[in-house]
Amino acid sequence: MLQGSFQSVLEAKNRDEFREEIVRFAQDLGFETVTATVVLDRGPGNAEFLSVDNAPVGFNEIAYDPSLGKLDPVMQHVKRHSVPIIWSQFTYVQNGRADLWEEQARFGYCSGICLALHLPEGRHFIMGVDRREALPSDHQQLTRVVADLQLFAVHAQEAAWNVFLPEGASLEQPLPSLTPRELECLRWTMEGKTAWEVGGILGISERTAVLHLNNAMHKMDCNNKHQAVLKALRLGLIR
Structure with missing residues (x-):
């Protein structure tokens, strides 16, 4: 089932179709919400962010607050690393940001997995899946979930650049x-x-x-x- 999602997301022709595919994949993987973001660095301190998600009403008011993003341990991790971060309440408590976890937990963002693909030419792709319940305690099961998300993200980032910035995706090399x-x-x-x-x-x-x-x-x-x-x-x- 998940392998079909890999091909389907590549065939997305617009933002609505792209959103539909990433939401379907996240829910098949066992997560309620998903966010996919492309970031294009246009110079020091100047970056363009374009996102799609299925966040509940009101959540984006805190999720896209730049001042909070600088404090969020998950966002700070993906900004610097390509290794996925598996996060929970403990992640925020450990980093002294329990208040941020409590704020987002009201919307169902209690645990999740987030990763970033840092690409050439100042391009970045960030994808996160989230849910209310705890993540699987079985190590092998959790490893499989992370691997599926990583592979899907590779496909999704190809589609994302075509959907968000078609003029840049057409450059021949x-x-x-x-x-x-x-x-x-x-x-x-x-x-x-x-x-x-x-x-x-x-x-x-x-x-x-x-x-x-x-x-x-x-x-x-x-x-x-x-x-x-x-x-x-x-x-x-x-x-």
């Missing part, structure tokens, strides 16, 4: 020059194989497989292997 080995590693990664498994399939070490994937990511200006796979597919480098 020369195809990156990937070696046959780098392409093979991307193909097997597309099939869900780990670097260790890719190494076994190709008769190389896990370390060498990671090196090929890192080289491919660097050549395509991608921050992770899933984003590199998606871009390679879009450019027709792998099928």
